[in-house]
Amino acid sequence: MEATERALFESGVRHATEATDGAALDSALDDLGWRDALAVDRRTAVSVLFESQGATTTVSAALDWLLATALGADADAAVAVVLPSLRRCDHPGRLDGDWCVVEGLGTAALDRCSTALVVAQTPDGAATFAVDLGLLTRRPVQGLDPALGLCEVMGEFETAWAAQPKAADWPAAVALGQLALGHELVGAGRTMLELARTHALERMQFGRPIGSFQAVRHRLAESLVALEAAAALLDAAWEDPSPVAAAMAKAFAGRSARTVARHCQQVLAGIGFTTEHPLHRSVRRAIVLDQLLGAGGVLTRTLGAGILSSATLPAAFPL
Amino acid sequence: MELDEFKLAVDVWLDAHTEELACTFEGIGTLDEQMAQLRKVMRLTYDAGFMRMGWPERVGGLGGSNLLRAYLGEVLTARDLVEPGIYSMPEVLAPTMIDYAPEALAAEMVPRLLRGEEIWCQGFSEPGTGSNLASLACRATRDGDAWRINGQKVWTSLAQYAQRCVLLTRTGTTESAHRGITALFIDMDSKGITVRPIETMHGAHEFCEVFFDDVEVPLDRVLGDVDHGWSIAMDLLPYERSTALWHRASYLQRRLEQLVAVAPAGSLDPVAVGEATELLWSFRARSRATQRRLAAGETLGAETSIDKVLVAAAEQVVFDLVAEGLATDVVLGDDPVSQRWRAEFLYSRAATIYGGSAEIQRNIIARRLLGLGADR
Numbered sequence: 024m025e026a027t028e029r030a031l032f033e034s035g036v037r038h039a040t041e042a043t044d045g046a047a048l049d050s051a052l053d054d055l056g057w058r059d060a061l062a063v064d065r066r067t068a069v070s071v072l073f074e075s076q077g078a079t080t081t082v083s084a085a086l087d088w089l090l091a092t093a094l095g096a097d098a099d100a101a102v103a104v105v106l107p108s109l110r111r112c113d114h115p116g117r118l119d120g121d122w123c124v125v126e127g128l129g130t131a132a133l134d135r136c137s138t139a140l141v142v143a144q145t146p147d148g149a150a151t152f153a154v155d156l157g158l159l160t161r162r163p164v165q166g167l168d169p170a171l172g173l174c175e176v177m178g179e180f181e182t183a184w185a186a187q188p189k190a191a192d193w194p195a196a197v198a199l200g201q202l203a204l205g206h207e208l209v210g211a212g213r214t215m216l217e218l219a220r221t222h223a224l225e226r227m228q229f230g231r232p233i234g235s236f237q238a239v240r241h242r243l244a245e246s247l248v249a250l251e252a253a254a255a256l257l258d259a260a261w262e263d264p265s266p267v268a269a270a271m272a273k274a275f276a277g278r279s280a281r282t283v284a285r286h287c288q289q290v291l292a293g294i295g296f297t298t299e300h301p302l303h304r305s306v307r308r309a310i311v312l313d314q315l316l317g318a319g320g321v322l323t324r325t326l327g328a329g330i331l332s333s334a335t336l337p338a339a340f341p342l
Numbered sequence: 343m344e345l346d347e348f349k350l351a352v353d354v355w356l357d358a359h360t361e362e363l364a365c366t367f368e369g370i371g372t373l374d375e376q377m378a379q380l381r382k383v384m385r386l387t388y389d390a391g392f393m394r395m396g397w398p399e400r401v402g403g404l405g406g407s408n409l410l411r412a413y414l415g416e417v418l419t420a421r422d423l424v425e426p427g428i429y430s431m432p433e434v435l436a437p438t439m440i441d442y443a444p445e446a447l448a449a450e451m452v453p454r455l456l457r458g459e460e461i462w463c464q465g466f467s468e469p470g471t472g473s474n475l476a477s478l479a480c481r482a483t484r485d486g487d488a489w490r491i492n493g494q495k496v497w498t499s500l501a502q503y504a505q506r507c508v509l510l511t512r513t514g515t516t517e518s519a520h521r522g523i524t525a526l527f528i529d530m531d532s533k534g535i536t537v538r539p540i541e542t543m544h545g546a547h548e549f550c551e552v553f554f555d556d557v558e559v560p561l562d563r564v565l566g567d568v569d570h571g572w573s574i575a576m577d578l579l580p581y582e583r584s585t586a587l588w589h590r591a592s593y594l595q596r597r598l599e600q601l602v603a604v605a606p607a608g609s610l611d612p613v614a615v616g617e618a619t620e621l622l623w624s625f626r627a628r629s630r631a632t633q634r635r636l637a638a639g640e641t642l643g644a645e646t647s648i649d650k651v652l653v654a655a656a657e658q659v660v661f662d663l664v665a666e667g668l669a670t671d672v673v674l675g676d677d678p679v680s681q682r683w684r685a686e687f688l689y690s691r692a693a694t695i696y697g698g699s700a701e702i703q704r705n706i707i708a709r710r711l712l713g714l715g716a717d718r
Contacts, residue, residue, distance in 0.1 A: 224713075240705065247648065251645075256623060326615075342409060
């Protein structure tokens with residue numbers, strides 16, 4: 024996208040996430056041509072939307088759209104994608120004879136679709152099954168972040184009932200999803216930092232704003248460092264969206280967002296611990312996103328174990 | 343020359359001159375050995391033209407973007423041919439001369455620095471002036487057609503080897519703070535200069551105390567304008583946090599790579615290794631973005647404090663792993679390779695102190711990037 028086009032797109036997306044949520048945000052994104060943008064300039068479409076979505080703590084079907092297109096579905100298809108179970112990033116489907124056993128999570132968009140894509144490992148490699156949602160059981164999840172609208176998806180279907188499976192590049196789809204969640208985590212972190220910054224400037228104690236105390240200033244500075252580092256790693260990962268690079272960027276964004284949450288919660292102190300203040304929404308969102316499509320802690324351990332067993336570091340992006 | 347073309351040319355040349363360029367000592371060597379190695383590598387790369395790339399023609403350079411310098415330092419470090427701290431000093435000193443020295447002086451002096459014929463040092467810190475640079479007291483007094491310098495500097499890297507010094511002096515009243523500072527370009531063989539190396543815990547005595555006792559400096563050695571030295575210091579500090587840090591990223595990556603290759607099985611925690619790698623890669627990503635902004639002609643500023651906080655954090659995390667994975671070498675080893683791991687581990691403890699402490703960087707971020715107002 025060119026600079027002017029990008030600026031227009033960015034302000035449109037930002038406005039949509041500020042003004043709408045859920046199904047209404049899906050329509051607003053369609054009006055903005057987000058799915059066309061995804062086909063033309065995936066990096067801009069994903070980074071702009073997911074950072075805005077994280078910043079406003081809203082939800083849309085965009086993660087499903089992104090994964091579905093990465094799995095070869097039509098750009099405008101009304102399908103949801105079954106995500107792996109919490110903390111995991113492997114296939115949510117497992118073949119058992121003629122049956123496919125499904126265990127995973129669904130986004131809020133799942134309820135608005137009639138078909139879900141389930142990726143399972145088959146003897147011929149990973150394959151995507153398009154399944155009638157009526158065949159699967161859904162349990163709406165309240166959990167730590169009810170506003171995210173997750174559901175647990177379970178069940179089994181006879182593979183012959185599903186449409187002919189398509190070969191799937193699951194690692195590539197997961198990598199894109201991880202980059203999207205990484206941007207969403209950075210967005211959530213930026214909102215937490217802005218809330219804490221505003222509070223530090225306005226809240227008076229000992230006759231001065233608490234933002235004049237070095238202990239407070241350094242927590243906020245540390246938060247900005249964490250966010251800019253995470254944003255830089257995401258940017259670099261887009262230049263080479265390999266599974267390793269995306270997993271690193273996602274894990275690091277999750278760790279950064281949790282660091283920011285810790286500092287900002289401390290700066291916002293009492294008011295930030297109430298539901299009268301919006302901070303808790305971003306804190307909840309950051310914790311849950313960190314656990315989706317590969318928990319940060321798991322991805323980091325996997326990275327470290329791989330480095331130790333191969334005695335080599337992952338490819339470093341060139342100058 | 344474009345970056346890709348340059349990379350190829352440098353790599354081919356380095357492969358062809360491996361023996362000539364190789365380190366003549368094992369492990370960390372003495373500081374004398376390190377300096378001799380540095381001078382040799384700089385001379386050879388200068389004569390081959392590579393060291394001149396990325397610097398303006400009016401100071402003996404061959405033009406081209408800063409990315410060329412970034413790559414040269416990266417590859418020399420990655421091949422263990424130079425120690426990045428001492429190699430990267432021209433990244434701060436040369437831009438100061440290019441931007442502020444009289445044209446003829448810069449044209450005469452900068453090539454000597456880049457070719458390794460001369461070592462220069464930077465006289466900023468003083469015993470009473472650490473984080474609060476604007477409080478410096480080393481005095482320069484106008485006396486006829488010369489300046490007379492009296493006072494002391496400390497933490498002056500490589501002063502014992504240096505032929506020149508970029509010195510910040512007090513020319514206004516003591517209370518003039520940042521308004522009464524003047525930068526001078528000084529010959530280190532001037533009468534009245536005494537250099538005393540400081541013994542540091544990591545064993546390489548690269549830092550010095552420098553005493554000035556009625557040292558005479560010609561008037562034409564002023565950099566920029568009299569009483570405006572503060573802006574020079576402020577302009578060059580972001581340089582200290584750009585190309586030099588990219589070189590450091592290359593060094594940290596190289597050492598982490600060597601660590602995971604030699605650490606005994608089971609000595610390292612996979613989570614700690616994963617976290618260190620993510621942090622180091624994020625710093626690389628940040629530093630590369632800074633290099634690209636510089637190449638695009640942007641002026642660097644307070645945002646480079648983020649790069650500095652990150653490099654210090656990454657360095658300490660990497661060497662915490664070294665102390666864990668190679669504990670026997672670091673704690674008990676007396677062979678040259680162990681000595682190097684130990685010295686570098688110890689030096690990493692200073693990463694949050696030198697070049698503007700971690701606290702000062704956070705103050706800059708809070709005030710300039712987060713708009714939290716002045717701290718009290």
